[in-house]
Amino acid sequence: MEKNIARLRRAKTTRAHIRKLNVARLTVHRTGQHLYAQVISASGDTVIAAASTLQKAVTDGLKGTKNKAAAAAVGKAIAEKARAAGIEVVAFDRSGFRYHGRIQALADAAREGGLKF
Template identity: 45%
Template sequence: MALSKSERKQRIRRRIRKVSSGTAERPRLSVFRSNSAIYAQVIDDNEGKTLLSVSSRDKQFADAKGTKTEIATEVGKTVAEKCKEAGIEKVAFDRGGNLYHGRVKALAEGAREAGLNF
């Protein structure tokens, strides 16, 4: 029997998490995409702590105009700026079972444009 869409996504997510983990020197940039918003967290898996987070539902994006992809690019740039303020230059990218396409790709490229390395 074929996998449902959600089962397939969970299988991919578990496979990614086996090899991708965040440390204090190189935390994990985790991306969650819903139908209406996109969320990014920088996580230190050794300590089990979220170092910082940004989402398209934050107040600074409340009156943002444009497509969801354009807003995802801005979220990526904001994540990179906050990382630089916190002294983080390198991260491990975790796409969270989503395809590297569309909004997830836009967030990653926005973060790279702002100077984050992964």
């Protein structure tokens, strides 16, 4: 099975479960160079907060954009923006990526920033 197809299959089952929870979701996308995070409303039609390694404010003082330190910076930034928008409880949508490395670093930083999943 192709790698991306397997990832999308895992994402599909996770998103079906998150829809039943009816809470905002913190979705993450990972590429070779960058990491993106968004908090999407429970209805799925509005992006409440977004952060990525493309933003200058997030990457200031970091060595690169494709490491765990950058992922932690994105997690901290998304937590701050979500809490400013009044969101404290989210469901973590890892988009089929395995909970390891940069995805785990982002999740841990978001938890430390005050988000509850």
